[in-house]
Amino acid sequence: MKSRFFAILIFLFSSILCTNEVTAQRGASQRKKQQEPPRRNTTSYTSKSKKAIEYYEDAFSFFLRRQYGQALELLDYCLKKDPAFSEAHLQAAKIYEVLLDAARAEYHYKKVAKQQPGNAKFVEAPYQLAKMYFQQGKYADARSLATSAIETPKVAQVIRDEAQMLLANINFTEEAIQQPVDFQPRRVEGQLHQFPLQYFPVLTVDQQTMIFTGRRGVSPRYDEDIYVSHKNAQGEWQAPELLSENITTMHNEGTCAISADGRTLIFTACEGRKGYGSCDLFVSYRTGDTWSVPKNLGAEVNSSSWESQPTLSADGNTLYFVSDRSGGLGKRDIYLTRRNSQGEWSNAQNAGKTINTPRDEVSPFIHVNGQTLYFASNGRPGFGGFDLYVTEQTEKQWSEPKNLGYPINTYEDQASLFITADGQDAYYSNEEQRQGQYIRSEIYTFAIPAQIQVQNRSNYVFGKVYHALTKEPLEATIELVDLRQQQPISAVTSDPANGEYLMVLTEGSEYALYVNKDNFLFRSLTFNYLAPSEAYIQQPIEIDVYLDPVEKGRETVLNNVFFDTDKYVIQEKSKPELDKIASFLQENPTISVSINGHTDNVGSDSYNKTLSTQRAKAVYDYLLQAGVPAERLAYQGYGAEKPIADNNTAEGRQKNRRIAFEIL
Template sequence: MKKSLIFTFLISVFSVSLISAQGSQQYTTKSKKAIKYYVESTNYFIRRQYNPALELLQAAVKKDGSFAEAHLRMSKIYMAMGDESQVQHHLQKVVKAQYNNPSFSEAHVLLAEKYFDQSAYQEARKLVNHIIGMEKANRLMQEEARYLLANIDFTEKNIDKPVEFSPKPLGGGLNQLGLQYFPVLTVDQQSMIFTGRRGTMPQYDEDIYISKKQPDGQWSRPESLSDNINTRANEGTCTVSADGRTLIFTACQEGNGFGSCDLFISYKIGEEWSMPKNMGNKINGKSWESQPSLSADGNTLYFVSDRKGGQGRRDIYVTYRNEQGEWCSAENLGKDINTPRDEVSPFIHVNGQTLYFASEGLPGFGKFDLYVSEKNGQSWTKPKNLGYPINTKEDQASLFITADGKDAYYSHEQRQGDHYASSIIYTFVIPQEIRVTNRSSYVEGTVYDAVTKKPLGAKVELMDLNQQKKISDVNSDPKNGDYLMVLTEGSEYALYIDREGYLFQSLTFNYSEKSLQSVAKPLHIDVYLQPITKGTETVLNNIFFDVDKYEIKEISQPELNKVASFLRDNPEIRITINGHTDNQGSAEYNLELSSKRAKAVYDYLVQAGIDQERLQSRGYGQSKPVTSNDTEEGRQKNRRIAFEIL
């Protein structure tokens, strides 16, 4: 994470202005020797040759101990060197000598930041209020003072309301590299992919690593993800789809992108990752793009960019993949999330509704804090700070939340000067009050040809029956037939598995009632697709009727439309719609009810434009059960509508 905005300002803009103004500047000392030493230190300071610069500045303050410019420059040098005690000592010298001088308002704000970091909130508040009320104070410094005041107010109000937080470093083979950070997991929590460096010094480049959970629950030693992914350049800050088969990552490869760092995409087919491709100029530009977060189905991407025209310097953007598989032009996520300052490290939960991110522009405990926001239609709810001690006065970022919303993973970094001394991956249990609103689980399995039993690549679509719209779609692996689809509580779903030349299959999931049991246990369902041949039949699991009624419920429309679409795509096919019941009631009644229900489906398809010459309907009542009627589960399976190829 970057250092504070004020520090960046001081080291660059202000130091350059000193060179241009040194010939006419009125210093706070009358000692010509002190001024001479100070001016001689300038070139060393600009070139970051800090030791010779300090020697000259120390000579300057020996000549005049109240020489404010020299003390201020020394504070900047010690800040860059990480010597916080010396930073504070020299800032205090400046503020004491120039308390009412607006030219030194930056020293007041920097010192207030030090007091804030030490929890000396009243001392910090006094200094920032002084700058805010000071006429002719630097506007940027007054803006910094107001920002710091908001953090002081927030911290004093919330520091005594801690959330439960017991982080633990991950053991096993993990945390074996020099540095490891930005962890992401597949939805089954069996694979972790993260950015790593073999050493802590800057000369070690970033690569992407994978660790897998062992039978004993421990993580394996990290391995390079793929020779197709990692190069001699830097690759890092990645994201993976829920099924672990789509990877988007940041690569900073000279001559192979639009800007300094671009986003690249790779697909896993079988056990191999494809050669990555640049995601194109609708996402990447001359600016810096990084820190991607991919939705569960791989069709929505959030990322960070410092491109022009945003709300701040670094903002969160979003892009969508259309029906043709093309990524649309990225859009700024807007003022609901982004501020005039930096927002970084977005993470979209697999439910597609909950966004976690880090911001330094919202009131918090200092620097970058972690926040959560829920998607509300086309907008986002007001971001909520995750609370202390998850957030502290230090930078927080790179949070990953599991599908059930229970556990979080993050990396904790420690700096030494201008580089990281350590970075360790931790986990902790998410406090109840900040867990996701809608938890998720998943269904996974393999798609087969029902005749040959060979694995198939097929399209897998998830429909929200209540909203009557598609939620997501994925493809089963073309080599091994494996598929995985995330299911989120709060609605009823239809899952369609479809491939050209085969009858589609539909599965049904009712997650409308929120209960831990409804999403706690992942499901394994293998699917066997029947080739389109005479006599083959598929059950329509998402056509619903009220008890003893034959009027089709509105929630059935997505399934009926799926049948109509199938018939349009296969104009040579004729079908019969078959109705079946359980054995409750008389055989005569059940035969009549099943016939009317089948006819209702027939009528819907005719109204949808399907030629009635291609359709028949028939009721079988209770005469063709597929399982025993001795249990409610069995009776439910026997109450069904199916269609058969004629």
Template sequence: MNPKAFVLLLMLFSTSVLSLAQSRQQEYSVRSKKAIRLFEESENYFIRRQYGQAVQLLKESLGKEEDFLEAHLRLGAIYRAVGQYDEALAHLEQANQLADGAPNPQALFSLGELYWQLGKYEQAEKQMTQFLSLQPRQKALVSIAENIVADAAFALEQLKNPLPFKPEPLPAEVNEAALQYFPVLTVDQQNLIFTRRLTPGPQDDEDLVISRRDEQGNWQAPVSISSNINTEGNEGTSTISADGRTLIFTSCRGRNGYGSCDLFISYKTGNEWSEPKNLGPIINSAAWESQPALSADGRTLYFVSNRPGGVGQNDIYRSMQDETGNWEVVENLGKTVNTSFDEVSPFIHANGQTLYFGSNGRRGMGGYDLFVTEQEEEGWQEPRNLGYPINNHEDQVSLFVTADGEEGYYAYEEKGGGANDRSLLYRFKIPEAVQVRNRSNYVSGKVYDAETKKPLGAAVTLFDIVDEQVVNKVSSDSVNGTYYIVLTEGSEYALYVNKPGYLFKSLAFNYGTNNTLEPIAIDVYLEPIRAGVSTTLNNIFFETDEYQLQPKSETELERVVQFLKENPKVAIEIAGHTDNVGNASYNQQLSEKRARAVYNFLVEAGISPSRLQAKGYGQSKPIAPNDTEENRQKNRRIEFRVL
């Protein structure tokens, strides 16, 4: 449950009970008229939250009557509201002791709630159980007390089996400001972007900064991410695509928007970020939108909004891009994820399936806890608490998990009293018990023109050939040709790189669950379309010694169909090749039959036979020595050549 809501309810409860006592002096716990007068004078200051004057009057009142229960309760409420918890605890414990002969529901509730907020679970459970035994009539308070009893039981069980958790702060070069929070990384873990505020004042400027690793892997001092993005207004709570080229962030003042805070987008080309644009009324509303989270390819956006019509107060929403790159109508993630309270700071893992978020509306350790849920065909799984001590009695509201699932990054607030408050970035090893189910790797490199060797901006598309669907779709940088695309455990993938006027390139990745999670570097050279150029179809599959196409070959074959339809003047030769295992005559026949199988598929898909030739070359044209199984596999291939 939300501790801020607790404080508000506590103050409302204190105000209502103590105001009633004001007109019924016989119900005060003391008789001293001077003490009572000072207590009553404090009430207006208390209601107006002029706490300094209220505290002074209440201390004077206790100087007249040190056992004044109502004064101790009010002081406890004030000290709790301003975060002076030791003083609050002392006064509430004193009030509880004074009421020991005849249990006071307000004293029991107030102390039980503060115990809960401070992580004193056994004491909280005891106080609230006793409070409920008095059968109080205030439904809101009964609901809070029941939740605390249940949450305390949950927390005590968590304490029995703590997870291994040894967070360490990032270097001082990174944590140089007063406040740094909401960290995100590019998939290669070489760039760290976060929100920074140089001083802790709530009106101080927020900016987005970036820290980069040097050649030795050390984080460098952060710098402004871009003068195009940071302004005199506030820019914060950002998210970045895996390749580091699409940034979405929150801006609450200084830019034209639809509501109190809006989401803006910027694209990086070469080393320059574009002028940010408001994501528009499909995403933003007249309400508050913030805390964005992008999928690895930048085509699915999660964010938080308090717009009307949600499940709770702050809910998590999602929008996806259509084939033309436009954002589709926003959808609420529904009651499996969202509660009647607050869900905040979503983070979608690079695998596109695992969602982390903070919530104060679920069974937890206190305040906001971190939860995780997996998306499956039927929807989101029931979220599970990440456990102790990742979660504790304080607020945990943001988490970034690396693509390999090994490390987590988060911000931790160190209370120093107003101007001395600090928020530092930490990292930790993710305990095995709560690691992502499917880890991710990535393929990176550059795309070039094969003839001129100049970088190309090209479409890079990843297909799951088992499920026959697009998994990721990105573009290589038009200035330097760089691309990054994420691979996730558990399937076989076809990677296509294509650009109008060029022969497409296909790559194959069989990515089960036992792979070593090491980055894969592949530069791609695209051949301009002209007679004589050829490409290998790496995702055409046959059983050993068979020529019937396996179903998972269809993804590749459809790409060939699409290429031929986009280039109606192109005619091709489909060439079958084998390794040198077995009889040469047999291999020749097998290569011909396999080439013919591809030819037949293309004809059935509507390609004119006049544009196609099928030919088998057997083992006569190896592209690698037939000395290892890996090389022999390279030689067993289907190519097409432009005629």
């Protein structure tokens, strides 16, 4: 995957670098005399030729001014005077590396390595050669040179550490390439690609909307903007449009993240907006078709340093991002922050040593299951540069990150990965270069190999929330609770303009979903995702929810109160629902309710009447113990008298076996 890290971050650095270079070159001729370094003590050089030394020092002066052509011309004269001048060979090698002329750089590094074996002053040459051989797949030669650099007497610790890391990469690569993963990338088709550069793609959970960063040109005078593309009825991506006038400015907006329902957007801006540091994170919310004016996430999230590359949890309440702020574990680290029910973000915390290293971790992506984190790092054994890794969260801890393998990772830098909810497909940006300049960046996709797919895939339930009587759309809170863990998982709100909601469901547990609004009876839905079938996990579920106002005679079914067959002892996983009823009654102290039990028509009428009464009383007793006054409670068993579905089908009978509560 040719997806280079520095291309992805181009909007963060390109204008700065361009400005610095132009400034450095302007007036270089006027300042030449003042900028030339003083002549060095010739005894410190490997050459005794005064003319060669003079050429070398003049070349070094041009090198400092980035006038590489003049520097190389003087170094050529220098080496003709003294072919054994190791400092000149080393300087030439560095310049050719800057110019991306690997063959000439390798030639000069070889000269130095041969002329100065075991010399700590020139140990950079064998180390750089080792890196080149590693990229060329010459692992034995790379290992030999890296080892010699480590064993060189008095070698600088930084070189020793780098060479040891290179050895670890060599050992890892030799083993990994023997077990390649299936990697068949293809360009995303349709009308998506309208610009020379488009990158950092993110999708909504239904895979119908893609948001990405685009540039209308490759030079720094073209700023970045955030674009959106939608699929048509045939599943083809349509021509992208600017996301919103409220978000787009004359300055750069890029590297964004979006919640699963497409209603919360966080993006990076480095200028043109009031901020705390060089680049800050901003948030915008969508109501209907309109995005709000972006707001800085504040000092709890942003710092006086650089913040960028956000990724959001499915519900939009947990944010991961990258910062180079002080106090971290490395140069760039991954941080996280959470949003509470009042919409306030917590103080950002470092993601910890399991994820971050003393080097760089960048481009995090949290899967919609909330358990799988992908990111890029150059601080772990890999193929060299930035590799992509994946880690799974279990019991509040992250597993040891796993390299995604070859050829997804290569010696080039990899970053910017998005994985779909079902864990089947990935999207990323593929860059092309010419003479070190990025000339094209397009969005590609590939099927995720089975051995590196997410452990728990996700599906989603969606629909609209309405007033049961007026049929008007409602803004309601939708909560997801893990029944086995008896813990809340996430919460979202339906769109106040149209009532739309979306909630992600992930393999591995049973869930209760509650739709709540003040002065309305809550609705409960139940989903068993312990072992969903392939069709179940891939097919989204559409449910429109109608909320009844709190009025006499209104009833709501408790879909998450469970009993064993022919039993009336409440199962443990029913507690979240029972506690929900107790809370509802505490929040509405003027109402009284009847707990009503119902069965299907299997069995005798007397048996069904007794069983339904016993089950209703079990719920009644629980509420009494929870502190609800007895005078506000009643219970009643109806047996099979009041079916709500056809008793001739298994599905209908299941719906008829129910507990409900009715406003008295």
